[in-house]
Amino acid sequence: MSLTIARSERSATTRSPDVRAAAPKGMLAVARRRRQSLQNSRWLLVPALAVVMLLFALPLVRMLWLSLFDPGFTLAHYADFLGSGTYLRVMFNTVALAFNVSMLCVLLGYPVAYAINSTSPSTRRLFLIPVMLPYLTSLMVRTYAWMVLLGTHGMVNNFLSLLGLGPYRLINNSLGVYIGMVHVLLPLMILPIVNAMQNIDIRLVHAAEGLGATRWQAFIRVFAPLSLPGVAAGSCLVFIISLGFFITPALLGALENMTVSMLIENQVGVALNWGFAAAIGIVLLVATMATLALAMLVVKAAGSRMASGGVRLV
Amino acid sequence: MISGRARRSRNDVRTYRVPLVVWIIAGLVLFFLVFPIFVVIPISFSAANFLQFPPKSLSLRWYGAYASGHGWVEATILSAEVAVVASAFATAIGTAAAFGLIRSDFPMKKAIYGALLSPLIVPSIITAIALYFLFAPLHLIDSFAGLVLAHTVLGLPLVVVVVAASLRGFDMAFERAAMSLGAAPWTALRRVTLPLIAPGIATGALLAFLASFDEVVVAIFLSGTNAVTLPKKIWEGVWLEITPVIAAASTVVIAVTVALFTALEVMRRRSESTTGHALR
Numbered sequence: 001m002s003l004t005i006a007r008s009e010r011s012a013t014t015r016s017p018d019v020r021a022a023a024p025k026g027m028l029a030v031a032r033r034r035r036q037s038l039q040n041s042r043w044l045l046v047p048a049l050a051v052v053m054l055l056f057a058l059p060l061v062r063m064l065w066l067s068l069f070d071p072g073f074t075l076a077h078y079a080d081f082l083g084s085g086t087y088l089r090v091m092f093n094t095v096a097l098a099f100n101v102s103m104l105c106v107l108l109g110y111p112v113a114y115a116i117n118s119t120s121p122s123t124r125r126l127f128l129i130p131v132m133l134p135y136l137t138s139l140m141v142r143t144y145a146w147m148v149l150l151g152t153h154g155m156v157n158n159f160l161s162l163l164g165l166g167p168y169r170l171i172n173n174s175l176g177v178y179i180g181m182v183h184v185l186l187p188l189m190i191l192p193i194v195n196a197m198q199n200i201d202i203r204l205v206h207a208a209e210g211l212g213a214t215r216w217q218a219f220i221r222v223f224a225p226l227s228l229p230g231v232a233a234g235s236c237l238v239f240i241i242s243l244g245f246f247i248t249p250a251l252l253g254a255l256e257n258m259t260v261s262m263l264i265e266n267q268v269g270v271a272l273n274w275g276f277a278a279a280i281g282i283v284l285l286v287a288t289m290a291t292l293a294l295a296m297l298v299v300k301a302a303g304s305r306m307a308s309g310g311v312r313l314v
Numbered sequence: 315m316i317s318g319r320a321r322r323s324r325n326d327v328r329t330y331r332v333p334l335v336v337w338i339i340a341g342l343v344l345f346f347l348v349f350p351i352f353v354v355i356p357i358s359f360s361a362a363n364f365l366q367f368p369p370k371s372l373s374l375r376w377y378g379a380y381a382s383g384h385g386w387v388e389a390t391i392l393s394a395e396v397a398v399v400a401s402a403f404a405t406a407i408g409t410a411a412a413f414g415l416i417r418s419d420f421p422m423k424k425a426i427y428g429a430l431l432s433p434l435i436v437p438s439i440i441t442a443i444a445l446y447f448l449f450a451p452l453h454l455i456d457s458f459a460g461l462v463l464a465h466t467v468l469g470l471p472l473v474v475v476v477v478a479a480s481l482r483g484f485d486m487a488f489e490r491a492a493m494s495l496g497a498a499p500w501t502a503l504r505r506v507t508l509p510l511i512a513p514g515i516a517t518g519a520l521l522a523f524l525a526s527f528d529e530v531v532v533a534i535f536l537s538g539t540n541a542v543t544l545p546k547k548i549w550e551g552v553w554l555e556i557t558p559v560i561a562a563a564s565t566v567v568i569a570v571t572v573a574l575f576t577a578l579e580v581m582r583r584r585s586e587s588t589t590g591h592a593l594r
Binding site: 041042043044045047048049051052055056057058059060062063066108109111112114115116118119120127130131133134136137138139140141142144145146147148149151153154155183186187202203205206215223240241243244245246247251261264265268269274277278281284285288292 | 328329330331332336337339340343344346347348350351353354357364365406407408410411413414415417418420426429430432433435436437438439440441443444445446447448463464466467470474524527528530531534535545548549552560561564567568571575
């Protein structure tokens with residue numbers, strides 16, 4: 001479903017420049033005014049902007065304020081966070097986790113996207129159901145399901161004991177966190193990749209083969225580079241979401257798997273240290289925005305529209 | 315292999331052959347994706363005192379436990395109420411904003427679009443504590459209103475994205491035709507445009523509903539003991555007890571999701587067929 005959205009969005013944006021080029025600006029404005037109701041309806045944005053300002057921007061500004069004033073101006077909260085080895089390790093672990101999860105999602109998601117994309121459009125819709133279904137199922141429910149599956153007396157260990165193996169510790173450690181997070185985020189990798197692959201003209205691959213490339217060469221030299229924007233969009237999406245992940249690592253991980261989000265929750269809920277929590281929040285926010293900006297630069301450099309369509313998906 | 319040859323015999327240049335190994339990997343990954351969801355459902359019908367899969371005997375006792383107390387039903391109702399009100403707000407405000415974005419030109423349009431989408435990008439833990447800091451002095455913590463306000467801002471970008479997409483894909487010829495036949499702009503909008511983009515609006519509304527109904531992180535901070543949503547209740551539950559009652563509650567969540575999506579799909583098909591007739 002989201003795929004069709006992204007596609008229609010793209011076809012519309014590619015159409016508009018020709019229309020604009022066809023008529024001088026003044027004429028176009030008149031024609032447009034006649035053509036559609038709610039023309040120049042900027043005021044319709046006011047309620048939405050008010051909501052975002054009051055319930056999103058204002059709270060963030062207040063959070064920034066809390067992190068800097070306690071009650072006088074201070075950078076102590078930031079110094080505490082950035083000066084402590086323990087907290088820096090949490091930060092490093094979070095970034096490493098996000099990176100590894102993104103890579104795992106590429107490794108697992110790419111073959112799925114490649115296989116799905118080779119089918120006819122109607123079959124493709126069918127294959128996308130098992131991708132969309134977990135994506136639409138509550139995060140809490142999915143994490144709970146993994147707790148059930150991976151516990152010491154869970155299904156996986158019961159099954160392994162039939163084979164005379166285990167029991168293994170699959171939960172409350174890094175393995176559990178990785179399994180849970182990859183499961184939650186994999187659809188967000190598969191969807192943008194499929195989206196990008198749909199736009200590849202397969203005749204190019206056949207042409208390469210016709211010119212003497214082996215199937216592997218045709219894939220590596222022609223198909224794979226053309227699908228890269230989708231991989232970039234998916235990786236960026238998964239990385240950014242992983243950075244702020246809270247529920248899954250909290251339930252499936254151990255203390256050494258603490259992420260920045262868990263640290264924040266702990267500081268607000270247990271330590272009641274609002275200023276410090278706010279400072280960590282700001283650091284996490286800056287990290288997220290920096291990643292996003294970097295990814296956008298890369299995508300822009302690649303000059304690809306496909307990827308931005310993919311990012312807009314979610 | 316066989317499927318590959320069959321496809322090639324159709325001589326379709328737009329497709330390609332996928333090695334069997336890749337299909338096997340893809341199949342395993344897809345299995346990994348859906349399997350946990352299909353584990354929760356049978357467990358909820360188990361008769362055992364503990365988690366058992368596959369259940370040796372079936373019963374509805376955990377649904378009985380779900381229905382009989384400890385606030386599960388109250389939490390479900392509260393979640394549904396919050397989701398309905400928040401998604402209604404988000405849909406109304408978001409649809410208006412999508413019209414404002416698509417049908418007018420002004421400087422900084424991209425920046426404004428970005429600002430409207432920003433709640434999607436910022437990690438939910440940050441939104442959660444920021445709202446917590448704001449709401450705490452306003453006594454909005456642990457209240458219905460607080461949850462609705464928070465979930466409205468989370469659902470809004472979803473509505474904006476989806477409705478803006480369907481407005482971009484909307485063929486202005488329909489509206490122009492209505493107006494050339496004498497319809498006032500407002501009438502053309504109400505009688506032609508809105509019905510045609512209704513599936514987009516419904517999808518946006520549904521996504522906003524689910525975003526609220528499934529939301530945990532913000533709810534963990536904004537609800538206390540009084541206004542507890544279902545995901546927050548499950549979150550509390552998994553720390554205390556891993557009994558099948560949580561599986562029953564989870565199955566309720568899955569059922570609501572699937573039911574809503576089926577309803578949406580049916581509605582979309584019906585509207586496609588009626589617009590098809592209208593055009594003919």
